Amino acid sequence: MKLSIEPKVFSDESLNSWLIRSSIANGSDPRSFYIALWEEYKAWNKDLDKHLPKQQAYSLAKMTALTPEEIKNLTLEPYLQKIIDKPLNPLGLWYFLIPRGKRGLSQTNGMHFCSKCLSDSTPYLKRQWRLAWNIGCPVHKIKLLNKCPNCRIIFSPQLLKYDTPKIYLCSSCGFDLRGAETTPADGKALKFQEILNKAIFNTQITSFPALHTQSLQDLFMTIRSIIPFFQQIYKLKKYHLFFETLDLDIHYMEESKIMHVFEKMSIDDREFLLKLTYQFLQADIETIKKLLQQLETTNKVFSSKPASMSPTILYLSKFLKITDSSKIENPKQYAIKPNAKDEVNRLYSELLELI
Ligand SMILES: [Zn+2]
Numbered sequence: 001m002k003l004s005i006e007p008k009v010f011s012d013e014s015l016n017s018w019l020i021r022s023s024i025a026n027g028s029d030p031r032s033f034y035i036a037l038w039e040e041y042k043a044w045n046k047d048l049d050k051h052l053p054k055q056q057a058y059s060l061a062k063m064t065a066l067t068p069e070e071i072k073n074l075t076l077e078p079y080l081q082k083i084i085d086k087p088l089n090p091l092g093l094w095y096f097l098i099p100r101g102k103r104g105l106s107q108t109n110g111m112h113f114c115s116k117c118l119s120d121s122t123p124y125l126k127r128q129w130r131l132a133w134n135i136g137c138p139v140h141k142i143k144l145l146n147k148c149p150n151c152r153i154i155f156s157p158q159l160l161k162y163d164t165p166k167i168y169l170c171s172s173c174g175f176d177l178r179g180a181e182t183t184p185a186d187g188k189a190l191k192f193q194e195i196l197n198k199a200i201f202n203t204q205i206t207s208f209p210a211l212h213t214q215s216l217q218d219l220f221m222t223i224r225s226i227i228p229f230f231q232q233i234y235k236l237k238k239y240h241l242f243f244e245t246l247d248l249d250i251h252y253m254e255e256s257k258i259m260h261v262f263e264k265m266s267i268d269d270r271e272f273l274l275k276l277t278y279q280f281l282q283a284d285i286e287t288i289k290k291l292l293q294q295l296e297t298t299n300k301v302f303s304s305k306p307a308s309m310s311p312t313i314l315y316l317s318k319f320l321k322i323t324d325s326s327k328i329e330n331p332k333q334y335a336i337k338p339n340a341k342d343e344v345n346r347l348y349s350e351l352l353e354l355i
Pocket residue numbers: 114115116117118137138139140141
């Protein structure tokens with residue numbers, strides 16, 4: 001079987017977007033289309049923007065003009081693999097990939113959209129909208145959205161029915177999302193977002209004084225390590241010096257509680273942290289090193305997150321005090337608290353990557 005009508009793929013289009021557009025072009029709805037393509041492979045339950053197994057990529061290639069390699073390049077796997085030094089586990093959570101809900105029927109955060117981009121003559125969904133450092137549209141300078149403003153349901157175009165076959169319609173209430181209102185995106189956050197998009201999609205690297213090496217992995221994993229560090233220290237009085245010296249404005253953090261891991265944060269929280277991190281990366285690594293030493297930051301506080309993957313974090317950690325648990329004078333102060341659910345999920349996914 002060959003697809004009767006095969007829409008042209010846009011260079012920055014996500015796999016799910018192209019499949020949804022193909023299903024509509026062929027007079028079907030996405031769910032029936034997935035069944036026709038792959039029978040027992042329950043594609044509506046899967047995160048197709050993230051990863052497509054080889055077998056499904058081959059069977060899809062047979063029905064289309066695309067090669068299995070081109071199909072894989074529509075997923076985010078080849079790009080996010082660049083920032084990790086071990087093979088990504090399709091079942092795990094990936095750094096920077098905004099996760100979808102487990103059951104696939106409704107997403108928790110998932111696919112975002114630019115309401116103005118959806119007004120293009122051939123609307124489609126961009127791969128980058130699933131990556132957590134994308135908070136706005138660089139063309140329209142507005143914040144991305146992930147919910148229908150009318151019914152508040154998460155944007156789920158894969159659930160469109162055959163009688164509402166438009167990618168810009170809410171799959172739940174039919175609201176025209178092209179009219180969804182949003183707010184302007186911060187210029188600095190957008191600038192940093194585009195630096196990161198160019199790094200991951202075009203391997204065009206911008207160097208930063210705060211980095212020990214200028215590799216892709218160092219850039220992304222330093223960002224991913226420093227964000228939880230900011231979340232951990234902003235409440236501590238002694239770290240005011242850290243933020244002041246590096247000219248980091250943490251006003252937003254003091255006023256609104258930032259919860260969750262980066263991938264699950266709201267657009268506003270991520271926008272703020274992107275701006276903060278962009279500013280941080282422009283500081284000199286030796287200044288950062290001295291500050292951390294002056295503040296007697298311990299190795300444990302600084303690199304308790306995924307530090308092993310960032311040469312910068314490893315370099316800076318080398319000069320910090322190593323916490324020795326036997327030296328803790330009053331163990332009663334250190335009550336063992338259960339980890340937050342997000343943290344448990346992350347640890348679990350890290351564990352999955354090892355087995
Ligand atoms: Zn746009």
